[in-house]
Amino acid sequence: MWAFFHKLASPKGFYAFSARLSPWFWAAAAVLIGAGVVWGLAFAPADYQQGNSFRIIYVHVPAAFLAQSIFVAMALAGLVFMVWKIKLADMAATAMAPLGAGMTFVALLSGAVWGVPTWGTWWQWDARLTSMLILFFLYIGVIALRGAFDGRDSGSRAASVLTMVGVINIPIIKYSVEWWYTLHQPATFSITSRPAMPVEMWLPLLIMVLGFYSFFIAVTLTRTRSVILHRESAKRWVRELAGEDG
Amino acid sequence: MSRPEASPKSYARGREPEASVALALLATMRRDLLALLRRPGAAFNSLAFFALVITLFPIGISPDPELLATIAPGLLWVAALLAALLSLDGMFRDDFADGTLEQLLLAAQPLPLMALAKVAVHWLTTGLPLALMAPVLGVMLSLPPGSYAVLVLSLALGSATLSVIGAIGAALTVGLSRGGVLLSLLVLPLYVPVLIFGAGAVQAAIAGTSVAAHLALLGALLAVSLVFAPWAIAASLRISLNG
Known part of the structure; x- marks a missing residue:
């Protein structure tokens, strides 16, 4: 049991394991996002208030979910890296950061586009837009800090510390901005209460959310594999692999 | 409090370990204050910056007193925040350059x-x-009038949090040759809650509502950051020194 985890946490073991795993997540992402897009955009009923413009939700909400989840995942990876010195965790965090920043940007952009028909403006200083924008800056800070160090190990550890500091701050920022001023509609999904939307509307949304998460896992696996190859390029197993492939 | 596991050597100088921590704290503070007193220009710079930025706003926006009065709490807070941010870069830099930080790291x-x-x-x-x-x-x-006391109190309380959180960023970037811009990128997002409640306290005082909640939240932010930040600062200093 422990031997399995030990092998998995080594870059070489993970490289072999993820090769078998990632196609499944790519396939799941393609099927789920494909089904969700067709169902959500073509078959789900139009909103009685917002008409067809509400369909942006099928991109906006999953992207916003991922934007927050990826930062938490990065902080967990940073913790694992700092406490147990598992290099693989840092490689995963490196691989995740650009996707997280991208998802935050997608959430902001789709929110702005959605704001035009519903609020009549591209930008509103409301609580969730503002905290999303700050999250975007946090992502940029982590990526920039990692790149600013000459030594890779220092950059990794500095980025890990900053991610953990950031993850403690995210809820504080979120609540302080919420108390500051708010206009945004309340959260769409809640685990504890029944959704306010009809089933035909939120089922495709659920499928899209699952599809985005599969996409995230697939991208992270694939990108981590290339980070592994890059960082371990001096190791014998990587050179043997390169020799085999040509 | 006795510590049986400590080796007898640590008592050799006839001083309790706890007392030596307090002594070292005071000595560090005294040394840093003296260093600043001998070179007072650095401390004055951020004050001059604060005054200058405030001068720019009436010139840039409008000298109309009524308009200025409505935006004054936010302006004062943002300018003070930026002035505090500018001074962060120098917090550890001299000590990093002359090796003092390494001695602190090696100290017991x-x-x-x-x-x-x-x-x-x-x-x-x-x-x-x-x-x-x-x-x-x-x-x-x-x-x-009537909001001046709250302005001073909220700035004093909030700027302490700014110093504590900012020290993490300063410690992370102290080893980098051009850390200044990066430092503000790292630290400014984390300053948002302090700004909200700090400026909010002054606005509440102007509106005549209770400021206790805002000040209490500022105090809570300070308490939380005082608990967590020192560990992050120490870890960041170790990273910067070993890198």
């Missing part, structure tokens, strides 16, 4: 506490003077 006393001493000095020489100077600039922005 816990690094988080020693870092906290440096943060305290930073607040005493930056945050507190900024807070005390703010009323003068408030008069120039025709800040409504």
Whole structure:
């Protein structure tokens, strides 16, 4: 049991394991996002208030979910890296950061586009837009800090510390901005209460959310594999692999 | 409190370990304060910056007293925040350059506490003077009477949090040759809650509503950051010194 985890946490073991795993997540992402897009955009009923413009939700909400989840995942990876010195965790965090920043940007952009028909403006200083924008800056800070160090190990550890500091701050920022001023509609999904939307509307949304998460896992696996190859390029197993492939 | 596991050597100098921590704290603070007193220009710079930025707003927006009075709380807070941010870069830089930080790292006393001493000095020489100077600039922005005490109190309380959180960023970037811009990128997002409740307190005082909630939240932010930040500062200093 422990031997399995030990092998998995080594870059070489993970490289072999993820090769078998990632196609499944790519396939799941393609099927789920494909089904969700067709169902959500073509078959789900139009909103009685917002008409067809509400369909942006099928991109906006999953992207916003991922934007927050990826930062938490990065902080967990940073913790694992700092406490147990598992290099693989840092490689995963490196691989995740650009996707997280991208998802935050997608959430902001789709929110702005959605704001035009519903609020009549591209930008509103409301609580969730503002905290999303700050999250975007946090992502940029982590990526920039990692790149600013000459030594890779220092950059990794500095980025890990900053991610953990950031993850403690995210809820504080979120609540302080919420108390500051708010206009945004309340959260769409809640685990504890029944959704306010009809089933035909939120089922495709659920499928899209699952599809985005599969996409995230697939991208992270694939990108981590290339980070592994890059960082371990001096190791014998990587050179043997390169020799085999040509 | 006796510590049986400690080796007899640590008592050889006839001093309890706890006492030596307090001594080291005081010595660090005294040394840093002295270093600043001998070169007072650095501390004055952020005050001058604060006054200058405040001067720019009436010129850039409008000299109309009524308009200025409505935006004064936010202006004063943002300018003070930026002034505190500018001074962050120098918090550890000289000590990094001349090897003092390495000595702190090697010392027997816990690094988080020693870092906290440096943060305290930073607040005493930056945050507190900024807070005390703010009323003068408030008069120039025709800040409504009755909010001056709250302005000073909220700035004094909030700038302490700014120093504590900012020290993490300063420690992370101290080893980088051009850390200044990066430092503001790292630290400014984390400053948002302090700005919200700090400026909110002054606005509440102007509106005549209770300021207790805002000040209590500022105090809570300070308490939380005082608990967590020293460990992050210490870890960041270790990264910067070993890199």
